[in-house]
Amino acid sequence: MAEATTERRTDYGPPHYEQFLPPIIKENYGKWKYHEILKPGVMVHVSETGAQLFTVRAGSSRLLSIDKIRMYCDLADKYCGGYLRFTSRHNVEFLLTDRAHIEPLIADLAKLGHPVGGIGNSISSIVHTQGWVHCHSAATDASGVVKAVMDELIGHFTHTDLPGKLRIALACCLNMCGAVHCSDIAILGIHRRPPRVDHSRLKKTCEIPNVSASCPTAAIRPTVIDGLETVEVIEERCMFCANCYTVCPAMPLNNPLNDGVSIWVGGKVSNARHEPMFSKLAIPYLPNTPPRWPEVTEAVRNLVELWAKNARKYERMGEWIERIGWPKFFRMAGIEFRKEHIDDFKHAGLTFKRSTHLTF
Amino acid sequence: MASEFPNTPMLDELEKGQWPSFVTEIKMAAKRSPMSRDLLGLLERSYRERIGHWKHGGIVGVMGYGGGVIGRYSDLPEEFPNISHFHTMRINQPAGWFYTSQALRSICDIWEKRGSGLTNMHGSTGDIILLGTKTDELEPVFLELQKIDFDIGGSGSDVRTPSCCCGKARCEWACYDTMNACYDFTMTFQDELHRPAFPYKFKFKFSGCPNDCVASIARSDMSIIGIWRDNIQIDQNAVREYAQKGMDIRADVVENCPAKCMDWDGQKLTIDNSYCRKCMHCINAMPKALAPGKDRGATVLLGSKAPIVEGALLSSVIIPFIKMEPPYQEIKDLVQKIWDIWCEEGKNRERIGEFVQRVGLGNFLEALEVEPVAEMVAHPRENPYVFYEEYFEEDDAEGETEKG
Numbered sequence: 001m002a003e004a005t006t007e008r009r010t011d012y013g014p015p016h017y018e019q020f021l022p023p024i025i026k027e028n029y030g031k032w033k034y035h036e037i038l039k040p041g042v043m044v045h046v047s048e049t050g051a052q053l054f055t056v057r058a059g060s061s062r063l064l065s066i067d068k069i070r071m072y073c074d075l076a077d078k079y080c081g082g083y084l085r086f087t088s089r090h091n092v093e094f095l096l097t098d099r100a101h102i103e104p105l106i107a108d109l110a111k112l113g114h115p116v117g118g119i120g121n122s123i124s125s126i127v128h129t130q131g132w133v134h135c136h137s138a139a140t141d142a143s144g145v146v147k148a149v150m151d152e153l154i155g156h157f158t159h160t161d162l163p164g165k166l167r168i169a170l171a172c173c174l175n176m177c178g179a180v181h182c183s184d185i186a187i188l189g190i191h192r193r194p195p196r197v198d199h200s201r202l203k204k205t206c207e208i209p210n211v212s213a214s215c216p217t218a219a220i221r222p223t224v225i226d227g228l229e230t231v232e233v234i235e236e237r238c239m240f241c242a243n244c245y246t247v248c249p250a251m252p253l254n255n256p257l258n259d260g261v262s263i264w265v266g267g268k269v270s271n272a273r274h275e276p277m278f279s280k281l282a283i284p285y286l287p288n289t290p291p292r293w294p295e296v297t298e299a300v301r302n303l304v305e306l307w308a309k310n311a312r313k314y315e316r317m318g319e320w321i322e323r324i325g326w327p328k329f330f331r332m333a334g335i336e337f338r339k340e341h342i343d344d345f346k347h348a349g350l351t352f353k354r355s356t357h358l359t360f
Numbered sequence: 361m362a363s364e365f366p367n368t369p370m371l372d373e374l375e376k377g378q379w380p381s382f383v384t385e386i387k388m389a390a391k392r393s394p395m396s397r398d399l400l401g402l403l404e405r406s407y408r409e410r411i412g413h414w415k416h417g418g419i420v421g422v423m424g425y426g427g428g429v430i431g432r433y434s435d436l437p438e439e440f441p442n443i444s445h446f447h448t449m450r451i452n453q454p455a456g457w458f459y460t461s462q463a464l465r466s467i468c469d470i471w472e473k474r475g476s477g478l479t480n481m482h483g484s485t486g487d488i489i490l491l492g493t494k495t496d497e498l499e500p501v502f503l504e505l506q507k508i509d510f511d512i513g514g515s516g517s518d519v520r521t522p523s524c525c526c527g528k529a530r531c532e533w534a535c536y537d538t539m540n541a542c543y544d545f546t547m548t549f550q551d552e553l554h555r556p557a558f559p560y561k562f563k564f565k566f567s568g569c570p571n572d573c574v575a576s577i578a579r580s581d582m583s584i585i586g587i588w589r590d591n592i593q594i595d596q597n598a599v600r601e602y603a604q605k606g607m608d609i610r611a612d613v614v615e616n617c618p619a620k621c622m623d624w625d626g627q628k629l630t631i632d633n634s635y636c637r638k639c640m641h642c643i644n645a646m647p648k649a650l651a652p653g654k655d656r657g658a659t660v661l662l663g664s665k666a667p668i669v670e671g672a673l674l675s676s677v678i679i680p681f682i683k684m685e686p687p688y689q690e691i692k693d694l695v696q697k698i699w700d701i702w703c704e705e706g707k708n709r710e711r712i713g714e715f716v717q718r719v720g721l722g723n724f725l726e727a728l729e730v731e732p733v734a735e736m737v738a739h740p741r742e743n744p745y746v747f748y749e750e751y752f753e754e755d756d757a758e759g760e761t762e763k764g
Contacts, residue, residue: 010424011550014452017539020459021529030528030537034648045530053530061382063491065389065396066468066477073461084464085526086457086481088574095530129484132406132489133382133399134432136416136446142408143382144374151377175534176666177484182578182674205417210708222644243668247709249417256410269578271570272641273616276577276674290407291373314616314641346671347509 024053024081024097032337035276041116042102054096056105058114058151059125059157062090063133063143071112079105089125089167091118117158121165123304124157128148128170129177131189136249137242138172138191139259146170148292149187152301153192156308163311163320166304167268184317185281185303186264187296191240193258194219195251199230206248214247216345261286261296265303266318277318280326284331284340306333328359365390366401370408389477390580395492398440405436420495422502422682428512430499445495446476450487450513451505452546455539456526457482466508474501485563486523486574487513498576517709518556519549524566525573526674533643534568535586536684537658541567544686549695558699559706559715569652570640576664576675581712582695583661583675586684590653591633592642598649599629613642630704657683660691662698663713676721680735694728701727721760 015304028047034267035045038054043054060068072092079101080096085093092114092304106116118124120269126149129135131142137358149168156162169183173191180186202208211231212220219237223230231251233244263286280304286295310332311320321329330337343351374383388401389396402413413435420431430448437439446542451467471477471490474497480489488510493501502512513521522545525531527538545564546553547606552562565576568586576583603609609624622642629649643650660682682690695730698712701724706715716724725732734740 008424009506011511011554012506012509013511013547013550014454014543015463017455017458017529017543019465020454025529030534032528032530032532034651036648045532055530059380060481060482061380061385062482063382063385064479064481065385066471066479067388069464069468069479073464076461082461084459084461086459088457088486088523088525090481092481113378113384115378115380121453127484130480132403132412132414134414134446135412136414136432138412138414144407146375147374147379147381147383150379152468154378171666174667176668176672181666181672182575202696213708214669216671241668246416246668249415254411259410269572269575271572271577271637271639273639276572278672278674288410290410291370313612314645326371332677 001243020083022081022095024051027051027146028053037120037160040122040158041119043119054099054102056094056096056102056116057087057091058109058116059118060090060092060114061126061143072130074220075105083319089127090185091125094335097323115151115154115158119163120160122156122160123153123162123166126168126170127178129172131172135172136177137245140261141290142170142172144187144291145187145261145293145296148297149300152297153304156304157171158180162308164314166317168300175246180264181278182267182269182276183279184265184268186267187300188262188264190262191242191253191255191259191284192254192285193253194233194235194238194240195244195253197231197233198250199225199228201252202230202248202291205250211244211248211251214243216243217280220244261287262274263299263303266321268316269318273314274316274319274322281341282335284338305331325357325359365397366404368400368618371400371404379525382581386478392472393477394442395446396478397493398442402434402436402440402443405607420498422498422512425512426556427515427518427554430515443492446492447495448492449490449498449501450483450515450521451490452511452513452521453482453486453488453523455524455542456529458529463508467510470484470501470504474504485520486520487523494736505528512554516556517558517560518554519552520563521553522546522564522566525568525572530682531568532647533571533652535588535652536568536658538566538568538586541584541684541688542684544688548692556704560709560711562712570638571644577661578664578674580675581662583664584658584691585661586656587638588653588656589661589681590655592631592636592653593651594629595649596628599646602646602649613645616641629683657681661678663711663716665711665713669709670714670717677736678730697728
């Protein structure tokens with residue numbers, strides 16, 4: 001007797017958020033009046049009703065085992081009636097109604113190895129991508145670089161000792177799965193050699209018109225080699241974005257000898273004071289040196305310290321650089337200005353210096 | 361067959377130091393999961409050789425959906441058989457990333473049984489990322505997720521999983537109910553989310569105020585950012601309290617105002633709101649004293665993206681101000697119109713922002729039947745290459761114009 005099949009359920013969407021809101025939030029939804037930062041990583045929101053909601057924010061490695069999530073759940077059960085949330089920068093937040101629970105929770109998080117911080121004038125967690133853990137086009141690892149950099153900068157996560165907010169992001173290739181293009185400091189994996197075309201496999205695995213169209217600089221042309229329909233890459237036009245590889249697995253760019261990391265600075269998404277800005281190239285290339293990427297961590301630490309020492313209160317990295325000018329920034333940072341720093345893509349001319357507002 | 365726990369001298373280095381270690385997380389999962397054990401071995405290889413060992417390609421998914429599962433294959437399957445295929449599942453997160461421990465535990469239980477035991481909380485777009493399982497586990501995982509009401513998110517050329525800030529749930533600055541709007545749009549566009557039919561991806565991100573905590577202006581094809589139209593609310597006593605507690609109101613607040621529309625005489629803060637640019641700085645600096653106005657809504661912007669293919673873009677204004685009331689029909693109608701034009705005229709893998717650049721914002725607005733307004737540009741054109749469309753004919757009656 002065949003089992004009667006029930007109609008398959010699809011398109012029911014995410015669970016409605018309301019069932020995950022603690023009672024205090026349901027009671028005060030839309031009624032919050034102001035908030036205060038009580039100490040690094042801890043804030044209180046006060047409602048029109050007088051209700052107080054305490055938030056404890058802890059950093060995490062983004063890549064979490066189910067064991068760790070269960071540990072978070074245990075803490076939420078112990079201190080927050082079973083409610084918790086995550087932030088857009090991979091932090092976990094515990095929402096408390098009892099001020100007395102704050103310190104025990106922080107102590108328990110410390111036992112688990114999770115620092116509390118990332119609120120106010122500090123560095124929050126690094127938004128990042130998959131890297132060698134799971135990505136096909138990674139030019140560097142993501143989690144490892146982030147771990148090494150945050151080990152170095154953790155003091156700025158657990159303290160609010162900076163002029164303003166500092167947002168660091170990492171993307172392991174130009175796809176930029178994180179908001180790297182608008183961060184105070186962006187760490188970006190880069191390739192430096194063109195794709196190696198596997199002519200024997202290309203026609204079987206890729207659509208040639210799509211592969212040609214995928215190239216931003218029109219460096220890929222259909223061709224026939226040894227009777228095989230394939231493509232050729234005009235090397236001097238290739239700027240190693242790996243977009244062709246994403247649409248065509250027969251064109252790998254990964255190259256251990258030449259892949260590495262570039263550093264970008266001065267981007268932001270918030271509208272506070274200055275309008276949102278893109279990150280700009282500071283360091284064109286640093287080598288991949290696993291497991292701890294010392295060149296990258298040192299470069300980032302130098303940039304953070306330079307900004308922290310010289311920026312005015314509230315001034316984000318990009319606002320500070322805009323005030324002092326890029327030549328001065330390069331001099332102060334001890335970074336050599338090179339041909340790679342000059343844009344040569346669309347609208348590049350808009351980035352040339354078109355005035356005598358210069359510092360010497 | 362459980363594989364051996366691999367020797368990982370390089371990864372072990374990343375268990376040192378104070379920041380939480382992803383290696384420790386993988387090792388925790390590896391105690392029970394052969395997949396995670398093999399992942400450790402593969403990753404150690406990558407660290408030694410300075411190259412990734414993952415391949416893409418091939419289409420994997422669950423029945424009836426065209427997206428939400430990212431196919432991944434190791435290029436060393438003989439050496440690491442447990443991760444020869446190791447696919448990611450994107451699970452649509454609840455709005456604002458709020459959870460109960462019970463819901464999270466249910467997800468963990470499913471993933472313990474049928475996956476690697478590894479997750480990302482969360483992926484860059486906002487989904488819960490279930491990181492790595494075998495092809496034949498995809499359907500069973502989905503069936504179990506159904507039982508706990510979690511659905512799969514977007515991938516490929518579809519609506520990507522919308523995300524939002526915590527809005528009115530825990531923020532005094534939310535100018536509209538971001539979580540409600542996010543959920544509402546997600547439910548309205550379920551078909552577009554699960555069945556890719558666009559030239560390329562389309563992302564929605566909902567931020568409650570111009571601080572833009574979900575980076576919508578940089579990372580979404582449609583950025584819906586809360587804003588107000590009337591006067592900033594001021595509690596003068598609270599301003600004085602900030603001053604008494606040591607805040608230099610002139611230096612910290614007044615002089616940081618991009619519109620230079622504020623003044624402080626030591627007793628009273630005045631704002632000429634007709635010049636206020638809604639940047640949030642003064643409100644951020646004095647949350648107890650200042651608040652967004654009462655006439656609240658959102659600015660809708662269009663077209664941001666990362667560099668691939670034609671270069672990175674920030675979203676630009678398409679609707680300067682709109683009231684945000686469910687069911688948000690006016691915005692949804694606009695979205696539908698945008699999709700109709702883009703699906704008809706857009707090139708493969710051309711994001712909406714790139715499409716607008718290619719066809720020109722003026723022409724795009726015309727096709728949308730949206731009137732151009734000065735709020736849409738940073739400044740008017742600088743070059744005189746104007747496509748004039750109105751002109752007189754010789755025998756026109758005076759004052760009468762003929763459209764070209």
